Amino acid sequence: MEDNKPATQRKMSFGATVRAVLWSFIGIRKGKDYEKDVGQLNPVHVVIAGVIGAALFITILILIVKSVVAK
Template sequence: MASSGKSSFARTMKAVFWSFFGVRRRTDHEADMQLNPLHLIAAGLIAAAVFIAILIAIVHAVVN
């Protein structure tokens, strides 16, 4: 069973960050199977919101 340190929210954010780029080692992917599903959903929503905010900031910078 995974310890609370291994399934921390920071580790989940790291997994989501690398998944946005599509770069994961097989061992990391297999270790991700132990992550908390609720943490994955929250991390995915946060990462998507940050990504959209960055895109909007870039568009505003280019348009101005």
């Protein structure tokens, strides 16, 4: 089941990688979809999408806190 292709030969697009990372933020993922993603995800894309997702999450939290505290 392990697919040890180099990162440059992985087939999943950046958009699909972002979608997989967002699902992982929520924590909901089907087992077969997870297995499919593991073989096709580009590790570089996963890191970039994770950093962007984390930055967006923190920014949204800061905006929510500032709006609640301002009231």
